[in-house]
Amino acid sequence: MIVSLCILIILACIYIYFFPFIPKRKKHYTYALLLGCPAHDDGTMSSSQIKRCNLAIQMYEQNLYDTLIISGSNVKNEYIEAQVMHDYIQNKVNIPTILETKARNTFENFKYSKEIIQNQDVLILTSQTHAKRACAIGKQFFLDYGCAWFKDLKPKHILREIVSRILYIKIEILKKLGRY
Template sequence: MIIIICLFFLFASCYPYHRFPLYIQQTHQGYDVCIVLGSPSNTDGSLSHIQKQRMDHAITLYQKGSIQKILISGAAVANCFIEAEVMKDYAIAQNVPEKDILLEKYAKNTYENLKYAADLCNKHHFSKIIIVTSGFHIRRAGFFAQKFLTDFTFYPVSEKENQRYFITEYLRMWNTLYYEWKLK
């Protein structure tokens, strides 16, 4: 009986990785907009390590001319600092013109990040979209992106992340599946 339970958990643990496919392409040029998914700021309002990584990648794409606009998504979730505003301030400090930055300041989770960002993309008639997020976050973000966007790809900030993020993300994927099932 214990063997059957162990086998169940072994196979069940593979399910989220098949349910949440990767959406990564090698070309990173010719995009209308780059959506940068938020992450909580530090408690003092400064840019967190994850925010900096994501913004550095978006800024690099912008400086290379691969994207025309940067759309930053994220509300104040873990503290009183609005993620999108903290990340915008960093982009401006890195010489990205404010006119090329769009903010979505209401999303409190990945689902809302992509839903609200997709609404803004539709409003501005953006059709080619690249999404910047952490490598550990791509599968879950892709699950939601395919619900709201048609032509998109991901640009992971890193394939190798701290293992603790993968464990947390794995649990969040199961939580996502539960809520998807519950909404049906």
């Protein structure tokens, strides 16, 4: 019983170390970073893309940021995530937008967007299941960031995120050991 409790405490500490609390959101940011996700193979938008885009529109209408950066390449098919999401948003509202089209994963979303954002503040826009890992990665690139998300409790998204968080912890440990 005590051994199990100790293991549980150690695992909780590891989790908190790699996934710190999401910082409190400010009232306004210079940039918002909309993290991409793939379109369907026929080019139609996935439900996650639509929800992320609607979140970006909502946050803009609440005057939470000035310029939107949409990040994402053509990871799963020929359709560039950032372009598909940009077209959807611009058909609804005119938001100042910059497209980042090289990123193939969450780490690269931040890596390539950092080149644009530099040392400015940024609001990360994503799903609820993805927000914790996105902020953990965002913390490596930005000093002043916040996060907004939409509710996303689909079992397949939760399962995928659990696997992604385990891989993230593995990569971060390997980086600290100089093996990545």
